Amino acid sequence: MEFVLQKNQFYIQEPKYGEWLERNKERGQTFTEYWNKDGNIKPIQPTEKRKKIYFQLYGHFNETQLRLMDSVQRFLSIFYELPIQRLEQKSLDSTQLDTTNWRVQQRNGFQVKTGFILDSLEKNLPSDGVLLVGFTTNDLYPSQKWSFVFGQARLHDRVGVWSMVRFGDADLISQDTDAFNLALQRTCKTAVHEIGHIFSLQHCIFYRCAMQGSNNLTELDGHPSYFCPVCDAKIISNLNLPLSQRYENLAAFWKNQQQLETSNYYRKSALSLRRMD
Ligand SMILES: [Zn+2]
Ligand SMILES: [Zn+2]
Numbered sequence: 001m002e003f004v005l006q007k008n009q010f011y012i013q014e015p016k017y018g019e020w021l022e023r024n025k026e027r028g029q030t031f032t033e034y035w036n037k038d039g040n041i042k043p044i045q046p047t048e049k050r051k052k053i054y055f056q057l058y059g060h061f062n063e064t065q066l067r068l069m070d071s072v073q074r075f076l077s078i079f080y081e082l083p084i085q086r087l088e089q090k091s092l093d094s095t096q097l098d099t100t101n102w103r104v105q106q107r108n109g110f111q112v113k114t115g116f117i118l119d120s121l122e123k124n125l126p127s128d129g130v131l132l133v134g135f136t137t138n139d140l141y142p143s144q145k146w147s148f149v150f151g152q153a154r155l156h157d158r159v160g161v162w163s164m165v166r167f168g169d170a171d172l173i174s175q176d177t178d179a180f181n182l183a184l185q186r187t188c189k190t191a192v193h194e195i196g197h198i199f200s201l202q203h204c205i206f207y208r209c210a211m212q213g214s215n216n217l218t219e220l221d222g223h224p225s226y227f228c229p230v231c232d233a234k235i236i237s238n239l240n241l242p243l244s245q246r247y248e249n250l251a252a253f254w255k256n257q258q259q260l261e262t263s264n265y266y267r268k269s270a271l272s273l274r275r276m277d
Pocket of ligand 1: 193197203212213
Protein backbone atom coordinates (compact mmCIF):
# COMPACT_ATOMS: atom_id res chain seq x y z
CA MET A 1 0.00 0.00 0.00
CA GLU A 2 1.39 3.36 -0.93
CA PHE A 3 0.92 6.52 1.10
CA VAL A 4 1.61 10.10 0.36
CA LEU A 5 3.48 11.45 3.35
CA GLN A 6 2.84 15.06 4.14
CA LYS A 7 6.15 14.97 5.95
CA ASN A 8 6.12 18.07 8.15
CA GLN A 9 2.70 17.06 9.33
CA PHE A 10 4.09 13.94 10.98
CA TYR A 11 7.51 15.06 12.22
CA ILE A 12 7.96 13.98 15.84
CA GLN A 13 10.15 15.81 18.33
CA GLU A 14 12.30 14.41 21.14
CA PRO A 15 10.00 13.84 24.13
CA LYS A 16 10.08 16.62 26.71
CA TYR A 17 10.43 16.03 30.45
CA GLY A 18 7.27 14.36 31.83
CA GLU A 19 5.83 13.43 28.43
CA TRP A 20 4.69 9.88 27.69
CA LEU A 21 7.76 8.72 25.78
CA GLU A 22 10.13 10.28 28.28
CA ARG A 23 8.44 8.29 31.06
CA ASN A 24 7.68 5.08 29.12
CA LYS A 25 10.36 3.47 27.00
CA GLU A 26 8.33 1.99 24.13
CA ARG A 27 9.76 0.35 21.04
CA GLY A 28 6.70 0.82 18.82
CA GLN A 29 4.92 -1.66 16.58
CA THR A 30 5.64 -1.82 12.86
CA PHE A 31 3.06 -2.81 10.25
CA THR A 32 4.71 -6.26 9.97
CA GLU A 33 4.71 -6.73 13.73
CA TYR A 34 1.03 -5.75 13.85
CA TRP A 35 0.10 -8.65 11.60
CA ASN A 36 2.60 -10.93 13.37
CA LYS A 37 2.13 -13.51 10.64
CA ASP A 38 4.32 -16.15 12.30
CA GLY A 39 2.98 -15.56 15.79
CA ASN A 40 -0.13 -16.99 17.34
CA ILE A 41 -1.69 -13.71 18.48
CA LYS A 42 -3.66 -12.09 15.69
CA PRO A 43 -5.18 -8.60 15.85
CA ILE A 44 -8.84 -8.33 16.88
CA GLN A 45 -10.88 -8.02 13.67
CA PRO A 46 -14.55 -7.65 12.86
CA THR A 47 -16.07 -10.87 11.56
CA GLU A 48 -19.32 -11.74 9.77
CA LYS A 49 -20.80 -12.45 13.19
CA ARG A 50 -19.18 -9.60 15.18
CA LYS A 51 -19.12 -6.39 13.19
CA LYS A 52 -20.82 -3.67 15.22
CA ILE A 53 -19.24 -1.14 17.54
CA TYR A 54 -21.42 -0.67 20.61
CA PHE A 55 -21.49 2.44 22.71
CA GLN A 56 -22.89 2.96 26.19
CA LEU A 57 -23.25 6.12 28.27
CA TYR A 58 -22.93 5.96 32.07
CA GLY A 59 -24.16 8.66 34.43
CA HIS A 60 -25.81 12.01 33.74
CA PHE A 61 -25.25 13.82 30.43
CA ASN A 62 -26.71 17.28 29.87
CA GLU A 63 -28.18 18.26 26.49
CA THR A 64 -24.86 19.67 25.19
CA GLN A 65 -22.89 16.63 26.33
CA LEU A 66 -25.41 14.39 24.54
CA ARG A 67 -24.99 16.50 21.38
CA LEU A 68 -21.20 16.14 21.74
CA MET A 69 -21.50 12.36 22.08
CA ASP A 70 -23.69 12.28 18.93
CA SER A 71 -20.81 13.96 17.05
CA VAL A 72 -18.24 11.55 18.54
CA GLN A 73 -20.40 8.62 17.43
CA ARG A 74 -20.69 10.09 13.91
CA PHE A 75 -16.91 10.60 13.76
CA LEU A 76 -16.19 7.01 14.83
CA SER A 77 -18.64 5.59 12.31
CA ILE A 78 -16.81 7.50 9.54
CA PHE A 79 -13.32 6.71 10.84
CA TYR A 80 -13.87 2.98 11.34
CA GLU A 81 -16.67 2.56 8.77
CA LEU A 82 -18.50 0.17 11.06
CA PRO A 83 -22.12 0.38 12.18
CA ILE A 84 -22.37 1.90 15.66
CA GLN A 85 -25.25 1.25 17.98
CA ARG A 86 -25.91 2.72 21.39
CA LEU A 87 -27.04 0.58 24.31
CA GLU A 88 -29.40 1.98 26.91
CA GLN A 89 -27.79 4.65 29.10
CA LYS A 90 -27.01 3.55 32.69
CA SER A 91 -27.12 5.64 35.82
CA LEU A 92 -24.13 5.92 38.17
CA ASP A 93 -25.93 7.11 41.25
CA SER A 94 -23.99 6.43 44.47
CA THR A 95 -27.21 5.25 46.16
CA GLN A 96 -27.38 2.35 43.67
CA LEU A 97 -23.69 1.43 43.73
CA ASP A 98 -21.90 -0.90 46.09
CA THR A 99 -19.67 1.19 48.40
CA THR A 100 -16.56 -0.65 47.10
CA ASN A 101 -17.21 0.83 43.62
CA TRP A 102 -17.06 4.55 44.38
CA ARG A 103 -15.41 7.05 46.67
CA VAL A 104 -15.47 10.75 47.45
CA GLN A 105 -12.09 12.50 47.52
CA GLN A 106 -11.46 15.95 48.85
CA ARG A 107 -9.65 16.98 45.68
CA ASN A 108 -11.58 15.05 43.02
CA GLY A 109 -15.06 14.67 44.50
CA PHE A 110 -17.26 11.69 43.57
CA GLN A 111 -15.39 9.04 41.56
CA VAL A 112 -16.41 5.65 40.17
CA LYS A 113 -14.11 2.62 39.99
CA THR A 114 -13.29 1.60 36.42
CA GLY A 115 -13.34 -2.15 37.22
CA PHE A 116 -17.01 -1.96 38.11
CA ILE A 117 -17.95 -0.36 34.77
CA LEU A 118 -15.64 -2.69 32.79
CA ASP A 119 -17.28 -5.75 34.43
CA SER A 120 -20.69 -4.40 33.50
CA LEU A 121 -19.57 -3.70 29.90
CA GLU A 122 -18.14 -7.20 29.55
CA LYS A 123 -21.49 -8.68 30.57
CA ASN A 124 -23.32 -6.39 28.14
CA LEU A 125 -21.24 -6.99 24.98
CA PRO A 126 -23.88 -8.14 22.44
CA SER A 127 -23.12 -11.28 20.42
CA ASP A 128 -22.78 -9.23 17.19
CA GLY A 129 -20.49 -6.63 18.82
CA VAL A 130 -16.81 -6.44 17.89
CA LEU A 131 -16.34 -4.14 20.90
CA LEU A 132 -18.24 -2.10 23.47
CA VAL A 133 -17.05 1.27 24.74
CA GLY A 134 -18.46 3.20 27.66
CA PHE A 135 -18.39 6.96 28.19
CA THR A 136 -19.18 8.76 31.40
CA THR A 137 -19.32 12.30 32.76
CA ASN A 138 -18.11 11.00 36.14
CA ASP A 139 -14.51 11.03 37.23
CA LEU A 140 -12.86 7.59 37.34
CA TYR A 141 -10.22 5.77 39.40
CA PRO A 142 -8.74 2.30 38.81
CA SER A 143 -7.65 1.51 42.41
CA GLN A 144 -7.14 3.24 45.76
CA LYS A 145 -3.49 4.02 44.90
CA TRP A 146 -4.47 6.29 41.99
CA SER A 147 -5.96 9.75 42.31
CA PHE A 148 -7.82 9.45 38.98
CA VAL A 149 -7.63 7.93 35.51
CA PHE A 150 -8.94 9.28 32.16
CA GLY A 151 -10.06 5.78 31.17
CA GLN A 152 -9.17 2.13 31.01
CA ALA A 153 -9.62 -0.74 28.55
CA ARG A 154 -9.56 -4.54 28.70
CA LEU A 155 -8.22 -5.17 25.25
CA HIS A 156 -8.75 -8.92 25.04
CA ASP A 157 -12.27 -8.59 26.41
CA ARG A 158 -13.08 -5.87 23.82
CA VAL A 159 -14.28 -3.27 26.32
CA GLY A 160 -13.14 0.11 27.57
CA VAL A 161 -14.50 3.11 29.46
CA TRP A 162 -13.50 6.78 29.35
CA SER A 163 -14.53 9.86 31.21
CA MET A 164 -15.04 13.25 29.58
CA VAL A 165 -15.23 15.11 32.88
CA ARG A 166 -11.66 16.45 32.58
CA PHE A 167 -12.13 17.48 28.93
CA GLY A 168 -14.00 20.67 29.77
CA ASP A 169 -16.35 22.21 32.32
CA ALA A 170 -19.96 21.08 31.65
CA ASP A 171 -21.44 24.62 31.93
CA LEU A 172 -18.68 26.20 29.84
CA ILE A 173 -19.11 23.58 27.09
CA SER A 174 -22.80 24.54 26.91
CA GLN A 175 -22.09 28.27 26.60
CA ASP A 176 -18.87 28.55 24.65
CA THR A 177 -18.25 27.18 21.15
CA ASP A 178 -14.45 27.01 21.59
CA ALA A 179 -14.84 25.01 24.84
CA PHE A 180 -17.32 22.69 23.09
CA ASN A 181 -14.97 22.15 20.13
CA LEU A 182 -12.00 21.46 22.42
CA ALA A 183 -13.99 18.90 24.47
CA LEU A 184 -15.19 17.31 21.22
CA GLN A 185 -11.65 17.02 19.87
CA ARG A 186 -10.37 15.53 23.13
CA THR A 187 -13.22 13.01 23.28
CA CYS A 188 -12.77 12.03 19.61
CA LYS A 189 -9.00 11.62 20.08
CA THR A 190 -9.49 9.46 23.17
CA ALA A 191 -12.19 7.33 21.56
CA VAL A 192 -10.30 6.75 18.31
CA HIS A 193 -7.07 5.94 20.24
CA GLU A 194 -8.67 3.49 22.65
CA ILE A 195 -10.70 1.73 19.96
CA GLY A 196 -7.41 1.50 18.04
CA HIS A 197 -5.97 -0.36 21.06
CA ILE A 198 -8.95 -2.75 21.05
CA PHE A 199 -8.15 -3.42 17.36
CA SER A 200 -4.66 -4.41 18.66
CA LEU A 201 -2.73 -1.25 17.68
CA GLN A 202 0.04 -0.41 20.11
CA HIS A 203 1.28 3.09 20.84
CA CYS A 204 2.86 4.95 17.96
CA ILE A 205 6.41 6.19 18.39
CA PHE A 206 7.12 6.93 14.71
CA TYR A 207 5.13 10.05 13.88
CA ARG A 208 2.67 12.59 15.21
CA CYS A 209 -0.39 10.41 15.51
CA ALA A 210 -3.61 9.80 17.45
CA MET A 211 -2.03 6.52 18.63
CA GLN A 212 0.76 8.32 20.54
CA GLY A 213 0.56 7.86 24.30
CA SER A 214 -0.16 10.94 26.38
CA ASN A 215 0.49 11.62 30.04
CA ASN A 216 -1.69 14.67 30.41
CA LEU A 217 -4.17 16.95 28.65
CA THR A 218 -1.47 19.26 27.25
CA GLU A 219 0.18 16.32 25.55
CA LEU A 220 -3.18 15.00 24.29
CA ASP A 221 -3.97 18.45 22.85
CA GLY A 222 -0.67 18.38 20.94
CA HIS A 223 -1.52 15.09 19.20
CA PRO A 224 -3.59 15.07 16.02
CA SER A 225 -6.95 13.28 15.82
CA TYR A 226 -5.78 11.37 12.72
CA PHE A 227 -3.58 8.30 12.44
CA CYS A 228 -0.12 8.54 10.88
CA PRO A 229 0.44 6.48 7.68
CA VAL A 230 1.82 3.50 9.65
CA CYS A 231 -1.16 3.28 12.01
CA ASP A 232 -3.66 4.11 9.26
CA ALA A 233 -2.20 1.28 7.15
CA LYS A 234 -2.80 -1.13 10.06
CA ILE A 235 -6.43 -0.15 10.51
CA ILE A 236 -7.14 0.13 6.76
CA SER A 237 -5.81 -3.39 6.21
CA ASN A 238 -7.59 -4.78 9.27
CA LEU A 239 -11.02 -3.31 8.47
CA ASN A 240 -10.58 -3.32 4.70
CA LEU A 241 -11.39 0.40 4.55
CA PRO A 242 -11.79 2.39 1.34
CA LEU A 243 -9.05 4.98 0.79
CA SER A 244 -9.97 8.32 -0.77
CA GLN A 245 -13.71 8.19 -0.01
CA ARG A 246 -13.02 7.68 3.73
CA TYR A 247 -10.62 10.65 3.75
CA GLU A 248 -13.20 12.79 1.95
CA ASN A 249 -15.85 11.86 4.52
CA LEU A 250 -13.45 12.69 7.37
CA ALA A 251 -12.54 16.02 5.71
CA ALA A 252 -16.25 16.89 5.52
CA PHE A 253 -16.84 15.88 9.16
CA TRP A 254 -14.02 18.07 10.49
CA LYS A 255 -14.92 20.99 8.22
CA ASN A 256 -18.37 20.87 9.73
CA GLN A 257 -16.78 21.08 13.20
CA GLN A 258 -14.64 24.09 12.09
CA GLN A 259 -11.43 22.07 12.45
CA LEU A 260 -9.92 23.29 9.22
CA GLU A 261 -6.37 22.02 9.75
CA THR A 262 -7.57 18.46 10.26
CA SER A 263 -10.08 18.80 7.45
CA ASN A 264 -7.38 20.07 5.06
CA TYR A 265 -5.10 17.17 5.98
CA TYR A 266 -7.78 14.67 4.97
CA ARG A 267 -8.75 16.67 1.88
CA LYS A 268 -5.12 16.73 0.66
CA SER A 269 -4.73 13.01 1.38
CA ALA A 270 -7.92 12.22 -0.58
CA LEU A 271 -6.72 14.38 -3.49
CA SER A 272 -3.29 12.70 -3.59
CA LEU A 273 -4.86 9.27 -3.60
CA ARG A 274 -7.28 10.24 -6.38
CA ARG A 275 -4.31 11.39 -8.47
CA MET A 276 -2.69 7.97 -8.05
CA ASP A 277 -5.84 6.09 -9.14
ZN1 LIG B 1 -2.96 4.25 24.71
ZN1 LIG C 1 0.97 6.24 14.20
